[in-house]
Structure formats: structure tokens, C-alpha cells
Amino acid sequence: MGIKPYINVMIVDDSLLIRAFLKEILHEDENNRFRVVASAKDGIDALDKLKRMKDVDVITLDLHMPNLDGLAALERIVASYDIPVVMLSSATKEGAKETMEALSIGAVDFISKPDKHSDLPALKYEIYEKLNTAYYSNVQIACKKAPIIRSDVSPPKGNALHNLVCVGVSTGGPRALRSLVKQIPLDPPFGLIIVQHMLEGEYIKSLAKSLNEYSLNEVKVAEDGEKIKNGSILIAPSGYHAEVFKRGEDYHCVLNKRGKMEGFRPSVDMLFASVARLNTAVPRYGVVLTGMGSDGTKGSEAIKKEGGTIICESHRTATVYGMPKQVIEKGVADHVEDLEKIIPLLLKITR
Template sequence: MAIKVLVVDDSVFMRKLISDILNEDEILEVVDTAKNGKEALGKIKELSPDVITLDIEMPIMDGITTLKHIVNDFKKPVVMLSSLTKEGAEATLKALEIGAVDFITKPTNIFKVGADEKKKEIIQKVKISSKVKILNGKLNSQHKIIRMNNYKKNRGEFSNLIAIGTSTGGPKALQAIIPHIPKNINGSIVVVQHMPPGFTKSLAKRLDSLSEITVKEAENNERIKKGYCYIAPGDYHMTIDEVNGKELYIRLNKDRPVSGHRPSVDVLMKSVSKVKSMKKIGIILTGMGSDGAKGIKSVKDNNGFTIAQNEETCVVYGMPKSAVEIEGINKILPLEKIAQEIMNRVGV
């Protein structure tokens, strides 16, 4: 049975191009297009598509306003189309918070949208998103910090390294974990979220504004500090390097993509598994594909503790499922219990 798609974009060229790409796939069918949000809402009501692609910048009713109506009134999965700009990144993160399932970036050269790699990405993301059930909208912005009784004041020393890997649904999942962590955590957090350059900086900035701990985009050769969360920059692999048996440093590189990803969760996790001076926790959250499964298994095999987000709370149960299937996971938890599990294990 065909997956029905509504394409929403104010550009005639983009509407035709996206429609042609999606119609190339045998199970996708573009049932109609709309040139603005107001028109889109009418067509959703009339045609009940399975999934919508939605441009952010449109006249009459923009993508963000339209998305709020779609999530609240129709509970339909939405894939956003975003420009590769700072403003585009910030608007996309807002859309993911509101309830968009995923996003596709428009290349700076518009004609590259039809390139084979981009076509494959568009088709895959629309197909995956069509299966997602939209249960609730925006996350509650009130983040309860987990307080621990055993507060010990120490001079920046810490004994736990927490590595998190995620993809589709990740920004929202990270918001359910990072802002709950107290600033005096006895540890540091490193994160790989599959995102393009620029978007990871906006993600770090957004999480930092919600959190007690300091969240930042990672920089090459930066020393890892207690109470910090470092997010791998888009298009760079991130590894952890242990120096003198006690100090940890971030190394960034542009080695080949692994399983199509740079940054790759596997690359981060494998480097974390080699750390000897600290206790290690590996966490795999929502995401399509299998990136991180082998890496997190090596964390587990090297005396680390590993957690996977459960299927019920994942947007896409791909990456956690792959890690579970190869026996790389110690504990499977719903998203809302992961922050507490981290604090139970590392303390302050």
C-alpha cells in the first residue's frame, strides 16, 4: 500500500523537484502539493496524507506555525526542509522540539537536491517518518534537576565519562536527559548527534540554555572538564584521547564517514572503550540505522555500563535495537528514566 505524501513549499521549483524525487520510489505517492501553510492545513484535512514535507520559510503561514497546527490538530508526521544557515538551524531545532520527526537540509546549490545521495536521503527520511506515531507535541520546558544527597566538593576532579549517541529524534531525547543533570555531577558527557555543520552548534546552545551543566560544541584538543557536555561538531568525527593515564582530551578529525556518518557514534564509543582511568557509561538513544552498536558493545566489553532507550519511547527504534541485538547493552530504559540512572551510577 502506497505511503501518501503532501509536499509543502512556496517554491514551484522545489515542489516539483521534491515531488518527482518521492514519486520515483515505488511505495511513495505524492497526493498533492501546497504553496503555504494555510493551503496545507486544508489539504491535510481533505486528503489525510501519511506524512508531510514542510518548508520552514513560507508566506501567509510559515512552517513553524503550520507545524504546530499539524502536531496538535492532525497528529501527522512531518519532515522539515531547512536551509543550511544559522537561522535555518535554529528554526529546525525549534521544529524538532514542537514535534517534527526529522529534517532535510537544502543544498546551497539548489540543483544538487537532485543528486543521488540527496535523493536517497529524502526518500529514506520520508519513508521512516511515515511510520512514526505522533503521540505528543512539545516537550515540557520545566526541567527538574536530579539532586543527590552525597554532595562532595572537589576541585574539578571527576571519575565518570558518559558517552551518548543518537540520530533521528535525538534533539528532543537529549532535552529529556541533559537539562536534568546537576552541575556538580561527578563526570563529563560526550555526545554524537547526527547533524550537519552549524546545526550542532545551535543544538549545543539550546541545550546549554536549558541546563545547569555547561553544554558546548566540542573543539579539537580541548581538555574534558567536570560538569561539561561536549557535542561533536557536524562533519567531524570525535574521539577521546587519554593522556598521562588521567587527563582526557577531545580529538576531532575528518577521516572517512563510517556507515555513512561523520560524526559517527561508533568512532566515539570505540575511543571511549579504551579509557582506563575512569568508569564508563555508554548510552544509545533513538535513531535510524545501526551506528553505535559495535562501539557501545566495546564499551560494555571493556568494563563499561551500557544503556539503550526502549522501543516505546524512541522516535525510531533502529540504533538501540541494533545494539541490543548484538548483546551490547546492560540495561534498556524508557527515555524519562535515563537521567536518573546516570545519576544513580555516577553521583556528585
């Protein structure tokens, strides 16, 4: 996608005040990147205008609207248009559940609405970043349904940890993680810990619950000190770093609230670095998936230096080819694979 003079935005929200706030915020961008070309009061209004417009580059879409809500509108948009969508959602438990569903359907990212409409301008730099990232995302990948692939290899039994896999992912993560967990057989020969960049609130809990609908193994939010074993699929909780420590013969996930690293907590680099430091004979693997920025690059270098293996998602399937690209360009990736080939590769090399 070439450089354009403007990124043309459609704002879809039933609140006239929110539409006005967003339009004002986008027009205040000091880099002059955005132009609001349309506003819509609900999903039906948005779909009607999309039929008549050819220049919409990104859509902001509210979840809760009359006539046709955000989820129903999103399904129709991704079925008919190659236009990236950023959701506006609440941080409530129900809002987090619907947000995860929207990301699974094909939304590229989301912005959490503040409790007060007047607080929305405080989020302007987050809004700029997410709309800009969405514009340059691989929207066809974001909207593509992940295939279900099952392994027919008989897994080893027991609670011992045979291999340790850590995964780092950001924008586009919920869809990518769904594809990953679908392919993991019951009791695989590895334990897996995930750092997904996500706002604090109920989102990670809702993500784990959503992934459980697709996984043969339990997917859960990690607890401090939790033992890692074959079949473990743990996700770092919102607002906490996750590290791995060895105690005796066992491996445990330990949480902390130390300062953010490169703006993130949890940090992929912190998880990967802790895995690199382990004095262990258990093979270690770092997997870097879709996401903006470079979190995970330093950690991947550390794992590689200590004899571990690094796997990166390819540009062909990454919704946002930022994090894996940075690792690949550092020359530390042992394997670069399409998303659907990563678990089969892990099953092959960990057996």
C-alpha cells in the same frame, strides 16, 4: 503500522518549482513507495487541506513561506494530527536555528535545501530515506514535550572526572537530548560527550545553543584537545569524529577528519571504541538513544567487553527504534530505560 501500497505524501512549499521537483523525485523511486496526494503553497493552505483529507502519511514542510510559515504551521499540525513532518530548511545560521526549533517542536527530521533548486534531485536518496524513516517513526513521541526533572542530590565539587558518559543519537536526537540535559543537576558526577548525527553546516552549533536554554551546565561544541571534567557536556562538531584520550591524569576530547564510518562522521562507534580503549579506573558508560541504523553497536560491544556499562533507550520513548534495538539484540545492554529515566539511573549508579 502495517505495510501499505504507498506512503502518501503532502508537499508544503511556497515555490511551485520545489513542489514540482519533489513530486517528480518521489514518483521516480525505484521501490515505488511514495505517492503525492496533496500539495500546498503555505501553512494556511496545508491546514485547510488536512481538515478535508484522511490519507496523508507524511508531510514535507518548508520553513519560509508567506501567510503562515513553517514553524507556525508545524505547531498546529503536531497539536492536531499524528502525522510525521520532515522540514525543508537552509544551512544558513538562521536556517539552522529555526531547524533546531522545528525538531524541538516535533518535526521528525529535516532536509537541507541546496542553494540551487535544480540541485534538489541530487538529494533524492536522502529524501527517500528520511520520508520512509519518518513514516515508521513514533510520531506521538516526537511531538511529546519532554518533562523537566531535577535531581535533589548534592553534587560533588571539583574539576576531576569521576565518571565518563558517551551518548550516541541520530534521528529524533534534538528532542531526546533536550530531555536529557534538563535532568542533569549542576556539576554532576560525570562528564558527557555526545555524537549526534547531523548534516554539516551550522546545525550542531544551533543545537548546542538550543540545549543551553534548558541546561544548568554549559552545553558546547567540543574543541580539539578540550579537557573533560565533571559537568562537561560536549557535542562532536559537524564533520569531525570525536575520540577520548587520557593524558596524565586528565581526559581530553580529540577531533579528527578521518574517513566516514558506516557513512557517518562523527561516528558513535569511533567515540565508543576510543572510550573502551582507555586504560583507566574511571567508570565508563555508553548511552544509545533514538536513531536509524546500527551506529553504536560495535562500540557498545567494545565498552561492554572492557567492563563498561551500556544503557539503551526503550522502544516506548524512542522516536526511531533502530540504534538502541540493534544494541539490545546483541545482548550487551545492561539497562533498557524510557528516556526520562536515563539520567536518574546514571545519577544513581555514578554516585
